[in-house]
Amino acid sequence: MDAAAPTTLRKRPLSVRTSTSDGNGADGRRAPNDELGEPVSPSARLVEDFYIIVVIGAATPLNIPALRAGIEAQLARYPHFRSIQVTDKDGNLRWAPTTVNVEDQLICPALDPAAVAADPDKAVEDYVASLSTLPMDWSRPLWEFHLFDFPTSEATATAAIRVHHSLGDGMSLLTLLMACTRSAADPTRLPAMPPLPARTGAIYQRPRPSAGALAHVAWLWSFVVLAWHTVVDVVAFFATILCLRDPHTLFKRVNHAESQRKRIVHRSLSLDDVKFVKNAMKCTVNDVLVGITYAALSRYYFRKSGDTDKEIRVRSILLVNLRPTTSLHACVNMIESGKGSDVKWGNKLGFIILPFFIGKHSDPLDYVRKAKKVVDRKKSSLEVVFTHLAAEVILKVFGLKAAAAIFHRMISHTTISFSSMTGPVEQVEFCGHPVVFIAPSGYGPPEALTVNYQSYVNTIMVNLALDEAQFPDCHELLDDFAESLARIKDAASSLGKQHRKT
Numbered sequence: 001m002d003a004a005a006p007t008t009l010r011k012r013p014l015s016v017r018t019s020t021s022d023g024n025g026a027d028g029r030r031a032p033n034d035e036l037g038e039p040v041s042p043s044a045r046l047v048e049d050f051y052i053i054v055v056i057g058a059a060t061p062l063n064i065p066a067l068r069a070g071i072e073a074q075l076a077r078y079p080h081f082r083s084i085q086v087t088d089k090d091g092n093l094r095w096a097p098t099t100v101n102v103e104d105q106l107i108c109p110a111l112d113p114a115a116v117a118a119d120p121d122k123a124v125e126d127y128v129a130s131l132s133t134l135p136m137d138w139s140r141p142l143w144e145f146h147l148f149d150f151p152t153s154e155a156t157a158t159a160a161i162r163v164h165h166s167l168g169d170g171m172s173l174l175t176l177l178m179a180c181t182r183s184a185a186d187p188t189r190l191p192a193m194p195p196l197p198a199r200t201g202a203i204y205q206r207p208r209p210s211a212g213a214l215a216h217v218a219w220l221w222s223f224v225v226l227a228w229h230t231v232v233d234v235v236a237f238f239a240t241i242l243c244l245r246d247p248h249t250l251f252k253r254v255n256h257a258e259s260q261r262k263r264i265v266h267r268s269l270s271l272d273d274v275k276f277v278k279n280a281m282k283c284t285v286n287d288v289l290v291g292i293t294y295a296a297l298s299r300y301y302f303r304k305s306g307d308t309d310k311e312i313r314v315r316s317i318l319l320v321n322l323r324p325t326t327s328l329h330a331c332v333n334m335i336e337s338g339k340g341s342d343v344k345w346g347n348k349l350g351f352i353i354l355p356f357f358i359g360k361h362s363d364p365l366d367y368v369r370k371a372k373k374v375v376d377r378k379k380s381s382l383e384v385v386f387t388h389l390a391a392e393v394i395l396k397v398f399g400l401k402a403a404a405a406i407f408h409r410m411i412s413h414t415t416i417s418f419s420s421m422t423g424p425v426e427q428v429e430f431c432g433h434p435v436v437f438i439a440p441s442g443y444g445p446p447e448a449l450t451v452n453y454q455s456y457v458n459t460i461m462v463n464l465a466l467d468e469a470q471f472p473d474c475h476e477l478l479d480d481f482a483e484s485l486a487r488i489k490d491a492a493s494s495l496g497k498q499h500r501k502t
Contacts, residue, residue: 036086036088036094036095036096037079037083037094037095037096037097038094038095039092039093039094039095040085040093040094040095040166042391042392042395042396042403043388043391043392043395044165044166045093045166045395045400046391046395046400046403046404046407047165047166047444048166048400048404049444050164050165050442050443050444050445051131051132051136051162051163051164051165051442051443051444052162052163052164052165052173052440052441052442053128053131053160053161053162053163053264053440053441053442053443054160054161054163054173054438054439054440054441055124055128055158055159055160055161055264055266055437055438055439055440055441056158056159056160056161056430056435056437056438056439057152057154057155057156057157057158057435057436057437057439058155058156058157058158058159058430058433058434058435058436059155059156059433059434059435059436060156060157060433060434061149061156061157062147062149062157062159062433063431063432063433064106064108064147064149066431066432066433067106067145067147067431067432067433068102068103068106069431070180070430070431070432071102071105071106071145071431072102074179074180075100075102077179078176079095079097080095080141080166080167080168081100081141081143081167082097082098082100082141083095083096083097083098083141084096084098084138084139084140084141084142085138085142085166098140098141100140100141104140105140105141105143105144105145106144106145106147107144107145107146107147108146108147108149109127109146109148111123111127111148116150120150120151120152120153121152121153121154123148124148124152124158124160125263125264125265127146127148127160128146128160128264129261129262129263129264129468130261131146131160131162132261132262132264132443133261136162136164142163142164142166142167143161143162143163143164143167144161144162145159145160145161146159146160146161146162147159148160154268154436154437155436155437157433165442165444173440174421174423177423177424177430177438178190178191178193178424180430180431181424181428181429181430181435182428182429183426183427183428183429184426184427184428184429184434184435185426185427187429187432191424191425191426191427191428192424192425192426193424193425194422194423194424194425194455195425222380225380226380226381226382229377229380229381229383230381230382230383230386232381233352233353233378233381233383233386234383234386236353237353237383237386237387237390237410240315240353240410240413240414241406241409241410241413244413245413246314246315246413246414246415247312247313247314249301249305249312249314249358249415250301250304250305250470251297251301251314251415251416251448251449252314252415252448253412253446253447253448253467253470254448254470260448260467260468260469260470261467261468261469262443262465262466262467262468263464263465263466263467263468263471263474264441264443264463264464264465264466265463265464265466265474265475265478266437266439266441266461266462266463266464266478267461267462267478267479267481267482268437268459268460268461269292269459269460269461269462269481269482269485270458270459270460270485271455271457271458271459271460272458273485273486273489274288274289274292274460274485276489276492276493277368277485277488277489277492280492280493280495281365281368281369281372281492283368283372284372284375285455286375286420287368287371287372287375288368288371288488289420289453289460290354290371290374290375290418291367291368291369291370291371291372291488292367292368292462292481292484292485292488293356293371293418293451293481294356294357294358294367294370294371295364295367295480295484295487295488296477296480296481296483296484297356297358297480298357298358298359298360298367299480299483299484300476300477300480301358302360309360310359311357311358311359312357312358312359313355313356313357313358314355314356314358314414314415314416315353315354315355315356315414315415315416316353316354316355316356316414316415316416316417316418316451317351317352317353317354317410317411317414317416317417317418317445317447318351318352318353318354318378318418318419319351319417319418319419320350320351320352320384350383350384350385350386350387350388350391351384351387351388352378352381352383352384352387353383353414354374354375354378354418355374356415356416356418357370357374363491364484364487364488364490364491365488365491365492365495367484367488368488391403391407394406408446411445411446411447412446412447414447415447415449416447416449416450416451417445417447417449417450417451418450418451418452419451419452419453420452420453420454421440421452421453421454421455422455423438423454423455423456424456424457425457426457427457435456437456437459437461438454438456438461439454439461439463440452440454440463441463441464441465442465443465448466448467448470448471449464449465449466449467449471450464450465450466451463451464452464452465462478462481464477464478
């Protein structure tokens with residue numbers, strides 16, 4: 001018996017869309033517009049087929065009553081998590097408050113005991129993969145907890161949280177996580193927040209009034225460069241929608257017309273090693289992560305393809321949060337002070353088309369150098385703002401179907417989805433359960449490979465969502481990420497020794 005067989009799920013109706021256009025709501029009563037919540041945002045409608053899955057490991061066995069009580073206590077803070085999507089009498093999607101039975105949202109699958117005993121890690125992995133083929137019930141809030149109360153190699157117990165992307169982007173959900181957890185060292189306080197990122201770039205380095213004329217001219221010139229780069233990126237954006245395609249590689253999805261079952265896997269890397277490389281190369285953590293990805297994909301490609309030595313340029317869709325850098329800290333404080341209704345939930349994302357280079361380098365640090373050059377170039381552009389506004393305008397002018405078709409076409413013309421997020425910097429507890437790892441990923445984008453990085457305490461998790469049929473050896477690709485970081489760190493160590501000698 002397959003440990004991930006869909007029959008192990010608690011029986012649920014298939015995915016349905018609730019409507020009030022005939023005068024009835026989800027519970028059969030009339031639901032006038034003035035009883036409904038805010039409209040579903042255009043960006044949330046654009047990700048209608050996108051889902052987020054967060055796998056969380058606990059250091060203790062699951063206490064189901066405590067977990068249920070903790071979730072019930074938090075629900076009042078988050079309107080979308082106690083709402084469903086309905087169509088009002090004007091034909092518009094809106095959030096409608098509903099009564100939530102937390103028991104319906106907690107699922108304890110009855111996995112095959114023999115499969116769990118033989119390989120508990122694979123039993124959880126197989127089950128999570130099956131979620132990518134199972135619909136959610138749209139007559140209930142679009143979130144659910146799948147609970148595995150048995151030990152794996154990474155944790156004493158595991159939970160897989162499935163959330164529809166319309167409930168929020170990564171920053172929204174990180175805000176929710178931070179507000180729902182407490183420090184494991186001191187459960188009376190919130191966990192320590194990630195430090196605010198520093199603004200870098202020439203446009204942020206406004207010279208002092210006492211600086212010379214040349215410094216002011218250089219600063220003003222940086223705005224000209226910003227405008228030029230934005231124009232170039234906007235042209236590339238429209239070219240990608242119309243005709244510009246990535247070359248076919250083993251990373252590119254073979255069949256965009258069919259929905260593929262996703263295998264969702266992760267591997268823990270040392271955040272200290274990443275920071276060591278960052279300091280040695282005088283770059284950012286994101287530069288290092290992009291460099292690691294270049295190196296890992298290159299190792300996998302040349303091993304599988306048999307090619308000897310050539311460079312291939314593909315592109316990724318890099319999701320970028322458009323909220324102010326202070327919003328995470330401010331939102332968590334608002335929630336804690338009882339002003340959670342003032343927090344702007346939902347999706348506020350733009351994206352960048354980021355080049356990825358597959359090639360062989362004798363010096364592993366060349367992957368990081370190339371990544372830094374590419375990322376620095378993209379920082380000097382307003383592409384992310386334009387893509388966000390373009391998505392909003394296209395959706396309002398042409399409608400959901402046309403906007404979704406355009407979005408699908410753009411993604412299918414690229415190769416990879418990529419993102420990275422910063423998580424809690426100290427161990428946290430969720431409803432009394434110490435958390436040992438956090439591994440977010442998702443499914444829905446029409447691409448064969450999605451790469452996501454998530455930091456937590458002193459580790460960084462690389463999370464892959466892959467078409468199962470196209471990547472039957474997905475764990476080999478995970479090994480390539482770990483090996484690439486090890487080689488890059490060794491090269492950075494040698495670089496430091498050379499600097500000390502000179």
